[in-house]
Amino acid sequence: MTTRILPAAGDPDAARAISTLLSQLPAAEPGAPVPDSTTLLDTLGRLAAESIDELPEVVLVHERIGPVPALDLIREVALRFPAVGVVLVSSDAGPAVFSAAMDSGARGLIGLPLAYEELAARVQAAAQWSVGVRRHLGRGADVFTGPGGTVVTVTGAKGGVGTTFTAVQFALAAAASGRRTALVDMDLQAGDVGSYLDVQFRRSIADLAGIHDISPRVLQDAVYEDRTGLALLLAPAEGERGEEVDERAARHIVGALRSRYELVVIDCGTQVTGANAAAVEMADVAVLVTTPDVVCVRAAKRLVRMWERLQVRKAEDTAMVVNRWSKHTEIQPSLIEKITKTRATRTPVPAAFKELQAVVDAGRVQDLDNRSSVKQALWTLAGELGLLTAPSAAAPEAAGAGNPGAALAVRATGPVARLRRGREG
Incomplete structure (x- = not known):
């Protein structure tokens, strides 16, 4: 032989x-x-x-x-x-x-x-x-033999840009398309995935940190099977327990999840830790969420540069999602792409918080109306990023959401000028 x-x-x-x-x-x-x-x-x-x-x-x-x-x-x-x-x-x-x-x-x-x-x-x-x-x-033994599921990480350039909401909607879209999907909250000290989905569960990702052999039974005990069809691995309720999840534990946990689920969506929050840096490095798709304003775009640039210095992820291998976009926004996706050196996705997410406020306040984002322009954009993005099982009828584009590559003409003063002056800073 x-x-x-x-x-x-x-x-x-x-x-x-x-x-x-x-x-x-x-x-x-x-x-x-x-x-x-x-x-x-x-x-x-x-x-x-x-x-x-x-x-x-x-x-x-x-x-x-x-x-x-x-x-x-x-x-x-x-x-x-x-x-x-x-x-x-x-x-x-x-x-x-x-x-x-x-x-x-x-x-x-x-x-x-x-x-x-x-x-x-x-x-x-x-x-x-x-x-x-x-x-x-x-002989037909029920043992996983494939290359593993797809891992996608969602990271925010700074707090409040919509990182968790984006991760949750990506996971919901994938589950609705028929993929067996796990949603992991790796914002270890301030994770809110449970709050967004109205879920309380005694087990968390920290309970897996010290286990060297994460068997299917052990994983099942730590995961909450939600009525939405998602398997949820939540952040610890006690933020200080987040320190238990180090880089080694994160690699082990993500590897175990990858072997059991078709898609693993990880909310990495906004702070760089050993755990979420390991997740971003292991990811098949790394998403960075920003909003079209000077402070946030500069934060996005700092983050991708840090990832490159730490050899976590190259900027060009990062997908940039622009949240709270409008056609009147002075800073357009094409400019953000140029400044950060990332790849801007084709579909920006419109600024329409009024559509979201009721479900966010109720902790029921899974109940967001299908007519919501924000939901339509995020579910379209999920398809664009390859997170769905198969091509389906595309959701109607959010009003005014054109091609990010064709940015509107902007003045050479104001936020755009400030960003251009700060590109090398």
């Missing part, structure tokens, strides 16, 4: 050394090394979408892979692709690292410098395990 092996190593010298030894293994078919965690997950996702049989039997993860740490990456691969045997390659092959690797889902540990005999033995063991799992899955 031929064993397909995919090495993942960010260090070019390490990648060459691993590839050289792999090429000497009998009946081995090594793939070209992938340089980072994102490429690895994308590659496995693409192969899994074709068939489980297209996945490599073994993935080798070098200790210096990035940007996701090696153990976190192993955990995510194990959760999303359980038929792949993952082996860690590390300069520290001691008991502590071995135990941590096994806890993360690895099937073996290879010490550095590489030795042919050890490499061959670990690869063979992982490949045999992978073949056994696939044989088991072939």
Whole structure:
């Protein structure tokens, strides 16, 4: 039997050394090394979408892979692709690292410098395990084998721009289209998803923070199945408990949710924490919500620059949603796109708070009238971002919502001029 092996190593010298030894293994078919965690997950996702049989039997993860740490990456691969045997390659092959690797889902540990005999033995063991799992899955076992659901994060440039409302409407639109959808409140100290949907529940995301093996039963106990069809994972009622959800916990939780739901919508609030930064990094779609005013656009620019410095997300990989827009607004989406270097969505959300006030005050945003121009815009956006199951009849465009790329002519004074002067600030 031929064993397909995919090495993942960010260090070019390490990648060459691993590839050289792999090429000497009998009946081995090594793939070209992938340089980072994102490429690895994308590659496995693409192969899994074709068939489980297209996945490599073994993935080798070098200790210096990035940007996701090696153990976190192993955990995510194990959760999303359980038929792949993952082996860690590390300069520290001691008991502590071995135990941590096994806890993360690895099937073996290879010490550095590489030795042919050890490499061959670990690869063979992982490949045999992978073949056994696939044989088991072939008999119809109810085990998740796909590339995982879609994760979309919604972050606000600053407080009060409509981040939570946007996240909730995206999730409601997806659920209405037939997708099994989870809505996660990762605004850990001030989350209001429960308030917007009139939900009170004793469990929260903080209850999952210290659990290393988030089984379907454990996840089910923490999630509230709402009558809207959404699975809700709420922020803790006690804001100080938000500190329990660190970057590692967030990666683990998002990975577990991705493996159980078709779509995971995460409200990241407005503050950058290790937890929501990890979520944005893992997201398939990262949405940033702003309003067309000077202060908010500058805040959006600061945030995307911070994401880039922290290697969380590139600006051009971020979708910008402009909320409270009108055709009379001096700052148009095209200018915001130019200043922030993000991708402005085609559909801006109109300024029509009077439509929302009653349902927001009642905590029943799921009851918003279908004729609402705000709801129509947000549900259209959900389709534009690929969050719905299949193309459906497009919601009527909000009144006056034209193409953001065709901005109205504006004066060279006032807010626009102030933003232009501050572009490099």
